[in-house]
Amino acid sequence: MNKISRGEFLKLGSLSLLGALVSDAVFANDRFFSAAAVKVDSDLMKKLVSANDAKVKKILLQVVDSNIRLSTFRSLAADIAVMSASISYSASEFYKSKVVVDRLSQAADAMLNVQYSDGTVDAGGNRQSPPDTAFVLEYICSAATVLRENKQKDLDQVKEKLKKFIQNAGEAMITGGVHTPNHRWVVSAALANINSLYPDVRYVQRIDQWLAEGVYINQDGHYSERSGIYSAVIDKALITMARLLNRPELLKMVQKNLITTYYYTEPNGDLVTVDSKRQDQFMDITVTKFYLQYRYMAIHTGNPLFAYMVKLIEKSPDFDKYILQDSLVEFMGDPELQQQIPVSSNVENDFEKFFVLSNLARIRRGKTSITLFGGNDKPVLIASGRSSNPNFLMYRKGDAILKYMRLSSSFFRMGYFSGEGIEKVGNKYILKETKEADYYQPLAPEFRKADGDYQLSESKDGRFWNKMDFDNRIASNVKKQTTVIEIEENNGALSLDFKVDGPPNVEITIEMCFKEGTEIAGATQGEKGNYFLKSGTAQLSMGTDAIQIGPGICEHQNVSNLDSEEYTYHQGTLRTDGVHVYITGFTPFHHKMTIS
Missing domain, CATH: 2.70.98 (Beta-galactosidase; Chain A, domain 5)
Known part of the structure; x- marks a missing residue:
């Protein structure tokens, strides 16, 4: 059977996907899908399209102001990705919708209006933030990826606007700094996405500069922040780089972290975060945001534990909110995700x-x-x-x-x-x-001051501060x-x-x-x-x-x-x-x- 081209795959509607096959050559190295034919999970695709369309309906009810002032622009970027998926998917009720074209154009204008000359955007208290711009690019590049295969003529202007935003932001990704460990890999993944759309050797050079620092993961399977929230972020970023830059060695770290995450998952999907070094150490979160990571790795490793986690997350109450409503664009950008995943009962649950x-x-x-x-x-x-x-x-x-x-x-x-x-x-x-x-004892004569104006310092037991020059006092009692x-x-x-x-x-x-x-x-x-x-x-x-x-x-x-x-x-x-x-x-x- 001939391979289905990327463009043809994106154009397939959910009904035509029934029984569709993908060449086994694509997955020749995958134990899980080594059979000659791989079926698409048509039920999941129908749910994704339905949820995506439902979100588009809500977006279209909103009033768009291109001069709007927002504290963060991830939600607006996510809306662009959601609309791009529906207008490009033949089974969507918004396929080739001119109303969606207009709304996409307005949203793209809004993004360009808030972008600074250096390519960055603001996010909350972070002003002109390269890493927050990278998070925004995750959505915008996904939108540009699916729209690239959409030949609808009245989308040309939207594509150009998104291209302008992405390339402007690319300059910030090449030169901009970060705050936290995970930001390095979010920025690198953004550069990989930009490079896949508009190749430039500078993007890859900057990625290599960050990767040269080394991606820390310890024998427990934790990244340095030991955070459920940011482990999901890092896993996704590493998968993006592995896939788009042909660097499969990065998946070894993802696999290690996902195994640990399995053991940190409660039977109802709650995630243990007590040991996190970030804000989620005091938060209640679920494993749901690891869904795409588990799905990708289940396909590429054949690990039954990953397949088990995919099915567990699909049954979770927040699956619709965090996955179905936003992920159609991901399944279109990487059609491998559309494959059916068999369930294995051979999973350690005691x-x-x-x-x-x-x-x-x-x-x-x-x-x-x-x-x-x-x-x-x-x-x-x-x-x-x-x-x-x-x-x-x-x-x-x-x-x-x-x-x-x-x-x-x-x-x-x-x-x-x-x-x-x-x-x-x-x-x-x-x-x-x-x-x-x-x-604390009195100061020795050589440390005394007639005016009593001593150094503001911390007590030796770390409990308080005072103008007492604790460093030069003897602790007692x-x-x-x-x-x-x-x-x-x-x-x-x-x-x-x-x-x-x-x-x-x-x-x-x-x-x-x-x-x-x-x-x-x-x-x-x-x-x-x-x-x-x-x-x-x-x-x-x-x-x-x-x-x-x-x-x-x-x-x-x-x-x-x-x-x-x-x-x-x-x-x-x-x-x-x-x-x-x-x-x-x-x-x-x-x-x-x-x-x-």
Whole structure:
């Protein structure tokens, strides 16, 4: 059978795609699709077209102002991509629509109006931002790619406008800088896209300059930011470069990260992000935005785990919002994505994985899913690029969800426990932390100043700043508090052993936050809707699923200001929505309990 040309493939409507075949030569190196004929997933294509058209209808109802002031232009660029897909796809009700042509022209004008002379656009607080322009280019280049195959004459002006925007932005991509690790690869992917449309050796030279720095991925399968959001971004960027620049070696890193992401995925598609070094360490996100990456890699590697993830994401509640509404243009730009993906049941769904460098353990036993974490960056600082989430245990049994467990101490108001790594000894996971607080002696004569005007400096224990010249003072009366938490898992049940030692009579609080709407039995409600497990066990239920915790102890009910002064000084808090249950005591504190 002859190969289907790129242009012919894009013109095929969803009905004509039924039974369409792609030459096996295209996939000669792919174990998954080594058969002579590969079928298109026509049901998925119909859904993509329908969702894309529905979004076009919403776009057409909006009023377009070419002089509009927006804080970010990704949504406008995404609209251009969505409309370009519908007008170019023969099964779309907007195929060759003159109304869409007019709206595309208006949107292209709006993009050109906000583009600076250096080729950049603004994004929120980032002014004239090369990396944010690269994110915009992802959509604009996708639009230009599908429109290139569309011979509709009244689109010529739109194509020229998009070409002007892309080539202007290309100059910014060649010379512009970045902020974060993932930006390097987003910019490089944008350059690869531009080069595929309008080849220029300078684009590839700039890509090589960034790639020469090396793409960091560790043995755990994490990129440097250890972020679910930005791992999806990097995976997509590396796939783009591998595909358009013929650099398949980049896919090895994608494969490694996607395997790790599988183990970080909850049965319902939620993604574990507690160890992220970016904003998603405190966010609830799903694995859905990895869909195109898993689909591409399932096709190119034959890994049944990737195929499993494709099917899992397709069943997720947010699949329509994040994939179906925006991805038709991706499937048109890379027709390989349209292939059917068989489902393999040979997937590991009962496991225990310890990610040593991340100090994170993931355990799955049937309906029970467990996460243990002890890998904050030290010292704990509140800043983008650093891990600071104090959640050390998360536990799920079906719909019953313990969102997190934390431990806080009133020891010098230094806040939550933050593990100094995880040590695995036999079947136990051991988390430890030592907190230390100082007092300070008078300055030696040679450091004294008659006017008392000393250097503004940070205390040696890092708790505060003052004009006290701490560097030249001797610390004394040093107080230490040590915390050891031992956790042992047995068929989904956890045995926990808490030991906190140091100065006596320090308040200790074990905080458990369950998902909103959880029903509770066995605990006593106190002020502000908080619950205290004074003794015995409690059951936390959601639907037909339940988690048992206990025994409890309650020696105080002071559960305000559990955060460190870094938060409370600014009236901030890490407390989240949910059903909060507390176990409390005083040092020396030794308590054993189970979660099952």
